Amino acid sequence: MLLTKKHQNTVDSYIRIGPDDSLPAEGALLVTLAVWQDHWERLVRRQELIGVQLTSDEHPEIISDDIDHLDLIALEFPTFRDGRAYSYARLIRERYGFTGELRAVGDVLLEQLHYMERVGFNSFEINSSDPETDFEIASNDFTVWYQASGDQRRIATMLRLGEKDRG
Amino acid sequence: MYRYDEFDQTLINERAIQFRRQIARRLAGDIDEDQFKPLRLMNGLYLQLHAYMLRINVPYGCLSANQLRRLAHIARRYDKGFGHFTTRQNIQFNWISLTDAADIMVELAEVQMNTIQSSGNCVRNITADHYAGRARDEIEDPRVWCELLRQYSVLHPEFSYLPRKFKLALTGSPHDRAAVAVHDIGLRLHHDIRGRPGFEVIVGGGQGRTPVIGNTIRQWIEPRHVISYVEAILRIYNLYGRRDNIFKARIKILVNAIGADKFRKLVDTEWEQIRDTDLQVSTAEFERINAHFLPPDYENLTDQDDELATIRTQEPAFDAWMCSNVAGHKVPGYAIVNISLKAPGRIPGDISANKMEHVAELADQFSFGELRVNHRQNLTFVDVRQVDLHCLWKQLVALELATANIGLASDIITCPGLDYCSLANARSIPIAQDLGLHFTNSGKLQQVGNLTINISGCVNACGHHHVGNIGILGVNKRGKEYFQLTLGGSADEHASLGIRLGRGLPRAEVPGAIERIVDTYLATRLDSETFLSTYERIGIEPFRKAVYDPVNPSRRVA
Ligand code: HEM
Ligand code: SF4
Numbered sequence: 001m002l003l004t005k006k007h008q009n010t011v012d013s014y015i016r017i018g019p020d021d022s023l024p025a026e027g028a029l030l031v032t033l034a035v036w037q038d039h040w041e042r043l044v045r046r047q048e049l050i051g052v053q054l055t056s057d058e059h060p061e062i063i064s065d066d067i068d069h070l071d072l073i074a075l076e077f078p079t080f081r082d083g084r085a086y087s088y089a090r091l092i093r094e095r096y097g098f099t100g101e102l103r104a105v106g107d108v109l110l111e112q113l114h115y116m117e118r119v120g121f122n123s124f125e126i127n128s129s130d131p132e133t134d135f136e137i138a139s140n141d142f143t144v145w146y147q148a149s150g151d152q153r154r155i156a157t158m159l160r161l162g163e164k165d166r167g
Numbered sequence: 168m169y170r171y172d173e174f175d176q177t178l179i180n181e182r183a184i185q186f187r188r189q190i191a192r193r194l195a196g197d198i199d200e201d202q203f204k205p206l207r208l209m210n211g212l213y214l215q216l217h218a219y220m221l222r223i224n225v226p227y228g229c230l231s232a233n234q235l236r237r238l239a240h241i242a243r244r245y246d247k248g249f250g251h252f253t254t255r256q257n258i259q260f261n262w263i264s265l266t267d268a269a270d271i272m273v274e275l276a277e278v279q280m281n282t283i284q285s286s287g288n289c290v291r292n293i294t295a296d297h298y299a300g301r302a303r304d305e306i307e308d309p310r311v312w313c314e315l316l317r318q319y320s321v322l323h324p325e326f327s328y329l330p331r332k333f334k335l336a337l338t339g340s341p342h343d344r345a346a347v348a349v350h351d352i353g354l355r356l357h358h359d360i361r362g363r364p365g366f367e368v369i370v371g372g373g374q375g376r377t378p379v380i381g382n383t384i385r386q387w388i389e390p391r392h393v394i395s396y397v398e399a400i401l402r403i404y405n406l407y408g409r410r411d412n413i414f415k416a417r418i419k420i421l422v423n424a425i426g427a428d429k430f431r432k433l434v435d436t437e438w439e440q441i442r443d444t445d446l447q448v449s450t451a452e453f454e455r456i457n458a459h460f461l462p463p464d465y466e467n468l469t470d471q472d473d474e475l476a477t478i479r480t481q482e483p484a485f486d487a488w489m490c491s492n493v494a495g496h497k498v499p500g501y502a503i504v505n506i507s508l509k510a511p512g513r514i515p516g517d518i519s520a521n522k523m524e525h526v527a528e529l530a531d532q533f534s535f536g537e538l539r540v541n542h543r544q545n546l547t548f549v550d551v552r553q554v555d556l557h558c559l560w561k562q563l564v565a566l567e568l569a570t571a572n573i574g575l576a577s578d579i580i581t582c583p584g585l586d587y588c589s590l591a592n593a594r595s596i597p598i599a600q601d602l603g604l605h606f607t608n609s610g611k612l613q614q615v616g617n618l619t620i621n622i623s624g625c626v627n628a629c630g631h632h633h634v635g636n637i638g639i640l641g642v643n644k645r646g647k648e649y650f651q652l653t654l655g656g657s658a659d660e661h662a663s664l665g666i667r668l669g670r671g672l673p674r675a676e677v678p679g680a681i682e683r684i685v686d687t688y689l690a691t692r693l694d695s696e697t698f699l700s701t702y703e704r705i706g707i708e709p710f711r712k713a714v715y716d717p718v719n720p721s722r723r724v725a
Contacts, residue, residue: 083288083326090325115327119324137188144181146323148445156175161455
């Protein structure tokens with residue numbers, strides 16, 4: 001699976017850790033919520049990169065107090081039709097104040113990338129032979145947006161009224 | 168009406184380009200049908216029994232004469248010369264090919280129309296009172312808020328993959344012509360005791376296989392907060408609505424499962440966090456949009472009751488049309504005129520390209536170049552000078568568009584049914600045609616008065632059968648079509664769901680059964696009681712008896 005960050009392909013440096021895996025002494029880890037909760041004391045003391053992956057049934061509020069410890073939060077799309085993670089992403093960015101890597105994993109399709117970017121995802125596991133090109137296409141479809149959604153784009157209302165008149 | 172500015176136009180153009188690419192990817196096999204389906208659905212393209220069906224948004228029912236001309240052109244060039252107006256104030260074309268769809272998007276964008284989110288599990292076209300801004304009983308015009316909500320919901324990045332489709336309806340009148348209580352969110356503008364305008368928020372209404380009248384979760388909310396409140400509702404729904412079962416995925420199921428009180432608490436808690444953000448509608452933005460809805464240049468006129476009365480006594484057909492199709496207007500000397508798309512024997516809501524063009528001409532001539540689509544599948548001119556009524560009527564007569572039946576028994580709502588729809592159990596259109604002819608020939612139309620008959624070809628209830636005074640539902644029993652009747656439904660401010668009358672009837676028996684129901688009403692009504700009031704007074708039993716156990720079996724229609 002290829003990972004696209006800042007519209008560039010990168011290699012995933014994180015090791016995935018599930019409930020049955022033992023914790024390696026070294027390396028960046030991406031753990032499930034259960035692992036995070038079971039090994040919390042050990043994990044928060046590690047110096048290396050650490051991330052948590054949530055399923056679409058796991059509301060990120062559970063980790064909202066841990067935001068400062070995390071470098072990566074990965075949200076699963078079990079199918080592209082399951083849109084809960086769009087809301088989770090906004091909460092993680094806009095309400096819990098997470099500024100690290102927010103990764104979309106699972107059924108991540110070209111046609112959803114744009115929406116995902118807008119709600120705050122900044123890395124993507126895309127199932128594609130040419131994710132870089134795909135990404136260029138998908139994220140350049142639109143130059144006008146109606147909704148403020150935490151990605152700091154200037155939306156139509158702001159452009160119409162001029163920033164100074166906002167409020 | 169609202170006109171796009173450069174931002175709106177750019178977005179619509181970009182959407183058309185995007186969809187062309189998506190279609191190309193599908194045709195090239197880069198994406199499969201399963202992946203393409205949600206993309207085409209969010210562009211209003213359904214795969215139906217015989218062809219693709221394209222659903223085009225008419226935002227809260229407002230349409231210009233030029234847009235209607237473009238729709239006529241699309242009907243002629245890409246369809247079989249017909250369009251079909253729907254209960255959601257949209258227009259559908261039933262015979263579209265995939266390879267034309269991208270060109271149609273461009274044709275639409277040129278006249279500031281689009282198909283965005285006319286289908287799919289997202290916020291659908293927002294509907295509203297078709298008399299908005301003109302009705303005599305109106306408290307506040309809801310259209311500015313409709314437009315704000317339209318823009319808010321278009322391509323919303325967070326709410327484009329909801330558990331299920333999501334429908335909003337708005338009204339600003341005490342008399343509800345927009346059926347707000349049977350929508351996912353219904354918003355009713357009214358005044359609080361201090362005379363300040365605000366929205367009543369009704370949530371979790373809906374039809375389909377589980378019909379529900381919505382719950383009011385807030386009596387009054389300041390209009391500038393309406394978008395943040397809608398966002399709070401959408402977020403709660405997106406997070407907690409069921410996704411495991413498509414039949415239990417609508418917001419009504421969530422509201423019922425946790426209870427309206429708990430739902431309200433969740434929404435209010437969420438809302439507190441977002442109410443004072445950019446979601447608040449600024450005065451400047453309100454004013455910008457409101458400028459599009461200022462009244463047209465009305466002349467200083469007086470009501471023409473006396474003059475019209477003279478013509479009405481001379482011409483009974485004109486009188487009948489005035490009685491049923493013409494409604495009062497806020498401004499003296501003007502009237503609201505409904506154009507019935509329910510001529511007896513015709514397909515309800517269907518209109519030919521030629522007629523669309525004629526109607527567009529008439530709108531230019533008589534109603535400031537604008538018209539409305541109303542949710543009972545008819546068209547409305549909202550600004551006709553009373554002195555022009557007779558002249559307009561004569562022209563409509565010549566076009567066979569002057570059927571005098573608005574609100575009467577032959578003004579039937581029908582879904583496409585088995586003639587087009589792949590989910591259908593039964594043909595609903597022929598039933599509507601049978602009944603339309605039946606009532607017209609029986610000569611009882613005016614005598615019966617206001618009566619809504621709504622027909623759906625299956626439990627999905629696209630034809631609103633639950634809220635028809637008489638509802639007709641197509642069912643399939645051992646491979647044969649039957650029709651189940653319900654009585655007592657209503658979609659207005661006293662919204663109610665119909666109750667099942669009894670076992671399903673074969674098509675041939677439906678008109679006779681309806682006739683006996685209507686006769687029972689005529690025989691028992693007091694003074695000017697409507698069908699619904701009589702039903703509420705005497706209950707369902709007399710009607711049941713009349714249909715299934717008639718005293719005189721010889722009256723049974725074969
Ligand atoms: C021909 C293609 C159509 C298909 C496949 C279709 C499909 C459906 C389905 C599956 C539902 C049930 C949704 C649910 O309960 O969650 C539904 C509801 C509905 N549809 Fe359609 N429909 C079609 C055409 C129409 C037309 C032509 C109209 C307008 C005349 C319409 C208006 C509605 C309305 C008003 C509802 C019920 C309100 C609600 O959503 O609760 N549909 N449709
Ligand atoms: S009610 Fe059923 S038959 Fe009629 S259009 Fe809807 S899905 Fe099709």
